[in-house]
Amino acid sequence: MKTRFHHALLLTMTDEGEPFDGELWTDGGRISFAGTKEEAAARKAVSSEPVHFDEEIDCGGNLLMPGFKNAHTHSAMTLLRSRADDLPLDKWLNEQIFPVEAKMTDEDIYHLTKLAFLEYLTSGITACFDMYLTPVSIAKAARDAGFRVVQVGAVNNFSQSPELVEEMYGTLNGNDPFNSYRIGFHAEYTCSRELLERIAALADKYQAPVYAHISETEGEVAGCKERYGMSPVAFLDSLGMFAHGGGGYHLVHIDDKDIEILKKRGMYAVTNPGSNTKLASGIAPISKLLAADVPVAIGTDGPASNNALDMFREMFLVTGLAKLRDRDASSVDARKVLKMATVNGAHAMGLFDADVLVEGKRADLVLIDLSQPNMQPVNNICKNLVYSGSKSNVKLVMIEGSVKYRDGAFFIGESPEDIYAQAGEILTRINREMKAE
Amino acid sequence: MKTRFHHALLLTMTDEGEPFDGELWTDGGRISFAGTKEEAAARKAVSSEPVHFDEEIDCGGNLLMPGFKNAHTHSAMTLLRSRADDLPLDKWLNEQIFPVEAKMTDEDIYHLTKLAFLEYLTSGITACFDMYLTPVSIAKAARDAGFRVVQVGAVNNFSQSPELVEEMYGTLNGNDPFNSYRIGFHAEYTCSRELLERIAALADKYQAPVYAHISETEGEVAGCKERYGMSPVAFLDSLGMFAHGGGGYHLVHIDDKDIEILKKRGMYAVTNPGSNTKLASGIAPISKLLAADVPVAIGTDGPASNNALDMFREMFLVTGLAKLRDRDASSVDARKVLKMATVNGAHAMGLFDADVLVEGKRADLVLIDLSQPNMQPVNNICKNLVYSGSKSNVKLVMIEGSVKYRDGAFFIGESPEDIYAQAGEILTRINREMKAE
Secondary structure (H helix, E strand, O other), X not given: OEEEEEEEEEOOOOOOOOOEEEEEEEEOOEEEEEEEHHHXXXXXXXXXXXXXXXXXXXXXXXXXXEOEEEEEEOHHHHHHOOOOOOOOHXXXXXXXXXXXXXXXXXXXXXXXXXXXXXXXXXXOEEXXXXXXXXXXHHHHHHHHHOOEEEEEOOEEOOOEOXXXXXXXXXXXXXXXXXXXXXXXXXXXXXXXXXXXXXXXXXXXXXXXXXEEEEOOXXXXXXXXXXXXXXOHHHHHHHOOOOOOOEEEEEOOXXXXXXXXXXXXXXXXXXXXXXXXXXXXXXXXXXXXXXXXXOOEXXXXXXXXXXXXXXXXXXXXXXXXXXXXXXXXXXXXXXXXXXXXXXXXXXXXXXXXXXXXXXXXXXXXXXXXXXXXXXXXXXXXXXXXXXXXXXXXXXXXXXXXXXXXXXXXXXXXXXXXXXXXXXXXXXXXXXXXXXXXX | OEEEEEEEEEOOOOOOOOOEEEEEEEEOOEEEEEEEHHHHHHHHHHOOOOOOOOEEEXXXXXXXXXXXXXXXXXXXXXXXXXXXXXXXXXXXXXXXXXXXXXXXXXXXXXXXXXXXXXXXXXXXXXXXEEOOOOHHHHHHHHHHHOOEXXXXXXXXXXXXXXXXHHHHHHHOOXXXXXXXXXXXXEEHHHOXXXXXXXXHHHHHHHOOOEEEEEOOOHHHHHHHHHHHOOOXXXXXXXXXXXXXXXXXXXXXXXXXXXXXXHHHOOEEEEEOHHHHHXXXXXXXXXXXXHHOOOOEEEOOOOOOOOOOOOXXXXXXXXXXXXXXXXXXXXXXXXXXXXXXXXXXXXXXXXXXXXXXXXXXXXXXXXXXXXXXXXHOOOOOHHHHHHHHOOHHHEEEEEEOOEEEEEOOEEOOOXXXXXXXXXXXXXXXXXXXXXXXX
């Protein structure tokens, strides 16, 4: 399949440059050309045979940019959306989240993950960094839907072992362009020291980065200091956990020494402002991370915590909350936020070939409708995206060279109605099971 | 024009009740029936002649609810969207906002206000409480578009006099259903004491409520205390300003004594969380206001401050920021937020006949699409609206019995393309004038 996007405003995200009048070609899963109109004409002129396309898409002057990368989520928790809100954290977890999760089957998770894919597409998200319970059924959902998923281990004392993570690391890092896998664990407070040491050994064996929830709440940090006399970042680092880099999800309650360690280990900070707001966890020190040159990526977290899987909401929150925290309206400008939501997200997940719109990279991109009132007038397109942009501006989403969403219609091999019906049936069944107990 | 909405989930907002399977009829600008399917059948049965409708709309099981009320905005500042972001407040105001505003004509403001109407409609907003410079051209925009606008005086030392406010109070509170007018001033810090006393006298003369920006920033409060030895709320109250009620926009930096005064005077607190976040003003004490029984309404503020005019973003922020401020995930639940965005907003603006979906009230309503991934599965519809809802869920908006927006198309008497073109021309002209100076 060869596609030509023309009459586009192209935002390649390769540098700080403004969007320009350009076009982009795809061939199979890759970008085969991205440049100005003039460069496109020149490329055609030097081609030995006529350049043929299966589809030509007139972008109508709208913005073509890299797809957003959701760098931390628990996709299948769609089932728990709006079920446990407005509750204190302990009730949220113990009375709602855990009992429902205990009843979810592999097949349930397959369907509920697909429901999340639909929502990701509506806000222009082309890949997610997913931590959940059943890696095999999640990988099948990714493959069946043609949605790019990087899974990460969720080792903990109760439900996932380093052995499973090692097995998945071996099987999911193959030739399937929609699936890859990273070593990870749930969090310091849900893993014994012995378990953490086994994960660090695994990282050492494969010379691989490691990811986990780190310093999400004040209580978590206090607990770790009580257990080990160190902050979670410092303690995990002392085990050699991040010898090959990795990343922390949340990182709300960190100090300057923690930030030094993140920098030294080449780690990514994945911020989750919607979740941190709704669960009252706090505001992450984004300006400090940027000042220390720690790359920041953005995640929605799961739908039980947020509850939307909407990168536009997260982008506004990243800069808005930083401004509030710093008491400075100039903190964390729009361009930095856009980079976090695209390039940094891709890199945090290890998708180094799906970051920018350049020849040879994977064709993961999104077309943004500028002809809507929230994008008018056009003083500055990048600021419009971050400060007034909305998922309603997403016209088209392409992953691996295939259109997956266009003008409200989905192309993931199953109808949204069927997916909603599955989710509804799962909800009814689990509610019935819980009532019967 | 008589319209029948059937096969709807009806959320009347008359009480804390859940949405129910129902239908709603309109006749001219008013609701002629709202109730269950059974009640609708009974009403038809007792009618002396056959009940006829000009249009019957099958809602497909989607949610029919009151339109959102944007209780504080500066609509025509659409021109300044994305022009002055990521700047400290003084540079934002003095280098960008003021110089551009000085070049805006009455006709510019007419077109730029219409641009805001388009955006309001996309997020289900059916009325706005607008403070800006040229009441006559704004009223014409409201009338031409059929959009409900309550204007409020913006008296200040530089550009708007109590005389203009009194004149508009007389002319805009007539029989035009789309226009009404309230007494107001910009803020304590932009009005001399003598000017404020004249506004208080006006309020006394008409026994009318008064509205203003109050205690938006720490600097404003400190300045007032230096000038008058009192907080802005206490000082303005000492002038008799709120003898007949009214409201404060922002109210971020207020203390318990201020809240007591608001309660005693029967005032509304209009919160603007998007603006307060983006301009780093702070987080308003919503839980304290609710505990003191001060009704809270929600405004987007103007597009230069926010920059979106999106009630869904504001609803999430109201509860999210309250949870952050209170360090309590159970603060300000979804149902309270929905009431703020609908009923309280209408009451704050004085629209007591456009608040809930009940026979005899004005037909200002919105149809919310539940068949989108962010609304699935349905654990709780009201929580879905506040925590994962989006303007992309707005299917249809009716104002005064007329459909103004449906499935992405606008019906305000002028095409969006023409309005965008006008806004673009105004921007080009003003940029040219500024360059020439």
